[in-house]
Amino acid sequence: MSAIAIERPQEGAASGRTAVKPVRFGRVLLSETTKFRTIRSTWICLSLGLVLLGLFGSIGAFTYDGGGAAVTDGPPGIAGRPLDAVSLALMGLSFASLVVGVFGVLSTAGEYSTGTIRSTLAAVPKRLPVLWAKAILAGAAVFVVAAVGAFAAFLIGSVGLDGEAIALSLKDDGVLRALLGAALYLALVAVFGVALGALLRSPAGGIAALVSILLILPGLAMLLPDSWYDTLNPYFPSNAGGAAYALTETSDRLSPGAGIAVFAGWVALTLAAAAFRLKKTDV
Amino acid sequence: MPSRPGGDGGTAMIEARELTKRYGDKTVVDRLSFTVKPGEVTGFLGPNGAGKSTTMRMVLGLDAPTAGSVTVNGKAYDRHAAPMHEIGALLEAKSVHPGRSAVGHLTALAQTHGISRKRVDEVIDLAGLHSVANKRVGAFSLGMGQRLGIAAALLGDPEVVMLDEPVNGLDPEGVLWIRNLLAQLAAEGRAVLLSSHLMSETAQIADHLVIIGRGRLLADTTVEAFVRETGTGAVRVAADEAARLRELLAGPDVTVSGSTDTELLVTGLGAREIGRVALRHGVALHELTPLGASLEAAFMDLTTDELEYRSAPADGRSAR
Numbered sequence: 001m002s003a004i005a006i007e008r009p010q011e012g013a014a015s016g017r018t019a020v021k022p023v024r025f026g027r028v029l030l031s032e033t034t035k036f037r038t039i040r041s042t043w044i045c046l047s048l049g050l051v052l053l054g055l056f057g058s059i060g061a062f063t064y065d066g067g068g069a070a071v072t073d074g075p076p077g078i079a080g081r082p083l084d085a086v087s088l089a090l091m092g093l094s095f096a097s098l099v100v101g102v103f104g105v106l107s108t109a110g111e112y113s114t115g116t117i118r119s120t121l122a123a124v125p126k127r128l129p130v131l132w133a134k135a136i137l138a139g140a141a142v143f144v145v146a147a148v149g150a151f152a153a154f155l156i157g158s159v160g161l162d163g164e165a166i167a168l169s170l171k172d173d174g175v176l177r178a179l180l181g182a183a184l185y186l187a188l189v190a191v192f193g194v195a196l197g198a199l200l201r202s203p204a205g206g207i208a209a210l211v212s213i214l215l216i217l218p219g220l221a222m223l224l225p226d227s228w229y230d231t232l233n234p235y236f237p238s239n240a241g242g243a244a245y246a247l248t249e250t251s252d253r254l255s256p257g258a259g260i261a262v263f264a265g266w267v268a269l270t271l272a273a274a275a276f277r278l279k280k281t282d283v
Numbered sequence: 284m285p286s287r288p289g290g291d292g293g294t295a296m297i298e299a300r301e302l303t304k305r306y307g308d309k310t311v312v313d314r315l316s317f318t319v320k321p322g323e324v325t326g327f328l329g330p331n332g333a334g335k336s337t338t339m340r341m342v343l344g345l346d347a348p349t350a351g352s353v354t355v356n357g358k359a360y361d362r363h364a365a366p367m368h369e370i371g372a373l374l375e376a377k378s379v380h381p382g383r384s385a386v387g388h389l390t391a392l393a394q395t396h397g398i399s400r401k402r403v404d405e406v407i408d409l410a411g412l413h414s415v416a417n418k419r420v421g422a423f424s425l426g427m428g429q430r431l432g433i434a435a436a437l438l439g440d441p442e443v444v445m446l447d448e449p450v451n452g453l454d455p456e457g458v459l460w461i462r463n464l465l466a467q468l469a470a471e472g473r474a475v476l477l478s479s480h481l482m483s484e485t486a487q488i489a490d491h492l493v494i495i496g497r498g499r500l501l502a503d504t505t506v507e508a509f510v511r512e513t514g515t516g517a518v519r520v521a522a523d524e525a526a527r528l529r530e531l532l533a534g535p536d537v538t539v540s541g542s543t544d545t546e547l548l549v550t551g552l553g554a555r556e557i558g559r560v561a562l563r564h565g566v567a568l569h570e571l572t573p574l575g576a577s578l579e580a581a582f583m584d585l586t587t588d589e590l591e592y593r594s595a596p597a598d599g600r601s602a603r
């Protein structure tokens with residue numbers, strides 16, 4: 001990155017001109033990091049996400065009674081399937097996904113509700129770098145937090161499950177993949193939130209859209225004719241993403257790789273729409 | 284690499300050409316052309332709703348013009364490599380997250396342009412925000428919010444400074460501070476564009492005036508010419524020896540007109556100087572009235588005319 005101090009000859013100016021450099025993506029990234037750091041909602045959402053994942057997951061393991069019952073409730077990918085150590089560890093994932101999604105929504109929609117967007121775009125008039133920076137930062141931060149939360153839940157939980165039939169270790173088939181899949185899914189949910197917030201420009205609208213798409217849409221889909229439902233259901237955003245963190249593959253779901261790819265596709269689509277609106281419309 | 288416009292005097296810093304903005308079928312800015320030159324303060328005047336804020340948002344590329352164009356230092360705003368070094372702006376609407384501190388807000392802006400932390404502290408001090416630099420902006424008074432906005436505008440050491448109604452919410456001390464700051468910025472060779480809906484306030488700060496009504500250009504003139512042409516800024520003097528006083532007051536920049544034997548209308552001299560001259564020469568005055576307030580009235584006349592033109596069927600001519 002070339003650092004050019006722009007000097008301007010100017011009569012009567014105070015000595016020592018302020019060195020100003022061209023706007024570059026790295027600088028936008030740094031600026032957006034500062035913006036994330038300096039508002040409280042970032043820390044609230046991230047720590048809440050961590051606690052929800054870690055706490056619910058470990059409690060699930062410690063209260064497990066060994067009955068071998070199926071989980072009747074829980075996030076897509078876990079609900080209605082035989083209980084295993086990974087699904088127990090991810091009991092908090094549904095709640096956590098809402099929290100990190102809200103975090104993403106607030107990072108963009110919050111700029112509109114507070115008016116910050118005008119300062120932001122006056123500083124970065126090309127506009128799109130701001131959206132990419134927010135998406136990258138929100139995704140990366142949530143990936144780290146979610147990975148820590150998921151692994152902590154699993155490891156703490158395995159103490160509680162010690163001696164139970166369903167106990168698993170990190171070395172067992174699919175465990176590592178499922179836990180990392182959960183972190184990746186949550187990171188993408190955060191990016192989804194970033195995109196929805198930028199697209200709808202309203203925190204309430206963004207959060208409502210997030211909840212509807214991730215949690216309500218799969219339920220509503222049951223109203224579809226059976227044949228349609230069976231075909232479409234695996235491709236709904238949260239169902240597709242759910243395949244990434246389910247320990248075992250089943251025929252009514254996509255494979256973990258395909259699932260996360262489909263979910264990433266939804267996110268990319270939304271992000272593209274958000275980019276279009278950001279670039280094309282007045283603020 | 285960023286091109287540098289020379290600081291040579293006379294170059295237009297902001298240039299609007301046939302700038303037009305429509306929201307739906309409402310034309311808010313209507314074929315507006317004007318230039319803002321370096322080294323002077325240009326007052327951008329118009330009643331509320333005239334389209335001043337909309338014009339300023341178009342300067343920054345926040346709103347796209349429906350037609351026409353506006354450039355800053357010869358280029359569209361978004362084509363500059365380091366836009367905050369070209370123009371710094373305070374917009375009308377709030378543009379800071381209330382949960383962030385002044386330092387946090389300014390640091391984030393500074394980082395987009397690789398501006399040092401030292402400069403952030405400098406503008407905080409300049410704006411008199413030192414004691415509240417780390418407080419949440421949400422707790423700021425209107426006046427402190429304006430000061431923060433001005434600090435942000437100056438952060439990039441810009442050649443053009445554009446402020447939308449900056450004195451709103453400021454106490455008298457703040458108003459004086461802005462006035463001095465703008466005069467200093469113009470003296471440093473920068474171009475300053477300052478919007479307001481108050482003529483009297485603007486006439487005290489500005490050198491040049493761009494007056495709009497309903498989005499249309501009504502006048503593009505100097506304050507001096509506006510005052511002269513509208514016959515305002517005059518002092519009404521009544522004296523028994525009016526003819527003698529007229530001779531005593533005569534000077535290169537002074538015009539004296541008289542309607543009656545005892546009454547004079549003086550422009551180019553203040554009431555204070557006139558009073559002194561009269562005292563020195565023993566002329567008894569029975570009236571000495573500065574008509575400064577009617578500057579506002581002249582402005583009102585100008586902008587009210589525009590309202591009348593607008594309600595008449597379109598006749599294709601631009602109101603003047």
Ligand SMILES: Nc1ncnc2c1ncn2[C@@H]1O[C@H](COP(=O)(O)OP(=O)(O)O)[C@@H](O)[C@H]1O
Pocket residue numbers: 306311329330331332333334335336337338
């Ligand atoms: N985003 C917008 N959508 C629709 N109308 C707008 C918008 N922004 C401004 N206006 C209208 O444009 C007119 C000019 O507004 P503005 O530029 O704020 O004027 P001023 O700053 O001179 O008071 C007003 O009538 C206002 O209601």
Ligand SMILES: [Mg+2]
Pocket residue numbers: 332335336337375447448
């Ligand atoms: Mg305005």
